[in-house]
Amino acid sequence: MHATEISPLTKKLAAFVALSDGDLAVLARLHQKRRSFGAGREMVHEGETEQSAYILAKGWVCSYKLQPDGTRQIIDFQIPGDFLGLRSVLLRTSDHSFEPIVDILAAEVPKKDLLEAFTNTPRLATAILWVASRDEAMVVEHLVRLGSRDASKRMAHFLLELGARLTLVGLGSKSGYACPLRQYHLADALGLSSVHVNRVLRDLREAGLVSFRDGQVKFLDYAGLVKLAGFYTAYLDETGPLLL
Amino acid sequence: MHATEISPLTKKLAAFVALSDGDLAVLARLHQKRRSFGAGREMVHEGETEQSAYILAKGWVCSYKLQPDGTRQIIDFQIPGDFLGLRSVLLRTSDHSFEPIVDILAAEVPKKDLLEAFTNTPRLATAILWVASRDEAMVVEHLVRLGSRDASKRMAHFLLELGARLTLVGLGSKSGYACPLRQYHLADALGLSSVHVNRVLRDLREAGLVSFRDGQVKFLDYAGLVKLAGFYTAYLDETGPLLL
DNA sequence: CGTGCCCTTGACACGATTCAAGGCTAGTGG
DNA sequence: CCACTAGCCTTGAATCGTGTCAAGGGCACG
Structure with missing residues (x-):
């Protein structure tokens, strides 16, 4: 359906790994289920257990934690090509909330599809883990x-x-x-x-x-x-x- | 060799997952290769590519990044039962340095052994990933x-x-x-x-x-x-x- | 007995917050 | 079309939290 356009995630991954046609096909499949979210409306609340991750296609999102006194600390911003909630799919409930900064477009990636992609295309799996690891490095920075x-x-x-x-x-x-x-x-x-x-x-x-x-x-x-x-x-x- | 003592890591994991005898045996095997490091001497330098992780058995370590102006930011402290350099084994070169705060005792876990443990004892693998994820949550906090x-x-x-x-x-x-x-x-x-x-x-x-x-x-x-x-x-x- | 490391305290300076007021712009309803 | 409002940006003045500088004390070690 969006076969001809190159997704930001693909662009990002391609900068670091040579992706085979098979990898590209799987990547395209992960992008199928498009959803949009309105600016300012919280997508995931701290503590929720998610069954899906998202790949951000368009727009910006921020992840944050709210303090008892009402202040919020923004932990990171997500831009096109970034995963949202990748960790909560792989491991545990989300420990922070997400909110779109503008109207966004994202591809929903069900847990099942993601795990399948992981087992079937090891090179892609590596690339995605690499992305996750880079995100973590950015949090540290x-x-x-x-x-x-x-x-x-x-x-x-x-x-x-x-x-x-x-x-x-x-x-x-x-x-x-x-x-x-x-x-x-x-x-x-x-x-x-x-x-x-x-x-x-x-x-x-x-x-x-x-x-x-x-x-x-x-x-x-x-x-x-x-x-x-x-x-x-x-x-x-x-x-x-x-x-x- | 240290068969009778319960390692801190085991204690920590047991608090969250019911470990089988097989799991415990593998865990014990991971603790075999004991090494000690002197206080204050850097163990891993930012950017190094590590082939081993460590499980801290005794003593405290800190991980930090040095700034151009000489100040350092400590990212986290490791206490007994914590992994050191787990990420760098799984994914990429270390992006920060480690230094023992006191004389420490740690079990060296070669990449190979760790990966083996992952494939052979899935429940243990889950537990270890859970630990890694918890560490990440602490960095966010x-x-x-x-x-x-x-x-x-x-x-x-x-x-x-x-x-x-x-x-x-x-x-x-x-x-x-x-x-x-x-x-x-x-x-x-x-x-x-x-x-x-x-x-x-x-x-x-x-x-x-x-x-x-x-x-x-x-x-x-x-x-x-x-x-x-x-x-x-x-x-x-x-x-x-x-x-x- | 000295020396070095760390802790402790005071005085002062500076960076960041808070409070307050006003301006700009887009959106809304008369 | 023109008020009017609501967000957001901008600026100044006063205040507060934290850093810096400086001096001294305690304790362990040689």
């Missing part, structure tokens, strides 16, 4: 960002990481990308107040490093931003998976 | 701690989490536990200066909540501490794994 960098470095690093991820699925480049996030999303993700996010963005813009406006991130001085952020891509690049 | 809690809540939450983990392997209780960490370990883990860690510890002690002294953590008012920290154990308790 986010942790480091929160624990030991000041506001502008956090921001710089975060915007660069997003850029790198989007570039991999053809939605970004070293000059910038479209970004539907609000300043309060940045605040909740980076552990800052939205007022301060605003100030930091102004500073970065006035320093000629990066601008965040009208849904567009524009890198004005990529190298300078990388230097400020201490942005090393080792945790993202990974030359490819080895096994399981 | 740590991220939340750093992003959206002030210093005393971070500290309170952290000390409680450690207590819960240690209790599971018989090394702690609701009244306290032995803890070889220095104040600078807490600082590096919680994203605080060690000076401030010191102040926070004093405050908590004077508030009659918890004391951290001479290698002993003593809970003076467990319920009060839980309340201050907003400590909910859902992410740790997990009534048990379902599958793979």
Whole structure:
């Protein structure tokens, strides 16, 4: 049904593993059951037991945890080509909630189909595990960002990481990308107040490093931003998976 | 050789899965190759490709990432019964470094043995994957701690989490536990200066909540501490794994 | 008896939050 | 077509939490 279009996930995987025609066919099959979700309506609540995962095809999602005092900490953003709830299918109930940031389109992947794909196409399985492992590395990097960098470095690093991820699925480049996030999303993700996010963005813009406006991130001085952020891509690049 | 003693890992797994004699035998076999490492000497460096994982039998380890500016962020502590480098065996090179905090004793688990155990004892495999997934949930919780809690809540939450983990392997209780960490370990883990860690510890002690002294953590008012920290154990308790 | 490591405390500086007010823009109903 | 509203962004001023700097104390070890 969507046979001719190349999905973002396929694009991402292809950057790291040579996929056979068989792999591609299975991947296409996993993309069959399309569903859409409206912006702002929670998809999965913390603690729910899911039977399906999703592959995000279009739009952005965030995963977060709510605190007793009402603040929320955004753990990660999902962009096209990312899995949603992969872990909860493989292992346990979800330990955080998901919410679409804009209207999204996602392919539902029932547990059964996923497990089948795993047994039938080992190379694809490896690639998917590699993706999961990369996601985990990004969470760790986010942790480091929160624990030991000041506001502008956090921001710089975060915007660069997003850029790198989007570039991999053809939605970004070293000059910038479209970004539907609000300043309060940045605040909740980076552990800052939205007022301060605003100030930091102004500073970065006035320093000629990066601008965040009208849904567009524009890198004005990529190298300078990388230097400020201490942005090393080792945790993202990974030359490819080895096994399981 | 160590046939009679119950390893911490076994204790931990047994709390969640009913292990058969076969499972126990395999587990015991994984514990055979004992090695020791001296405190402070880095075991694995970020980026290294490991061929073995370890099961920590005695002592504490921390995993961390170093920043360009020399500060380090501790990502997690490993206590007896925890795996070290499990991910790097299954999937990819390690993305952070490990360092023993005290002299430790660990069982080396070669990749081959681990994979064998996975195929031969599916129930054990599930249990181990469950452990890995729990570790990941703890990293997420740590991220939340750093992003959206002030210093005393971070500290309170952290000390409680450690207590819960240690209790599971018989090394702690609701009244306290032995803890070889220095104040600078807490600082590096919680994203605080060690000076401030010191102040926070004093405050908590004077508030009659918890004391951290001479290698002993003593809970003076467990319920009060839980309340201050907003400590909910859902992410740790997990009534048990379902599958793979 | 010294030396080094860690803990402790105080004074001060700085980064981030909070509070408050106002502006812009898109959407809504008169 | 024009109020009017609701979100979101922007800015300033005051406050608070945490970091930095500096000095001293305790304890273990050589």
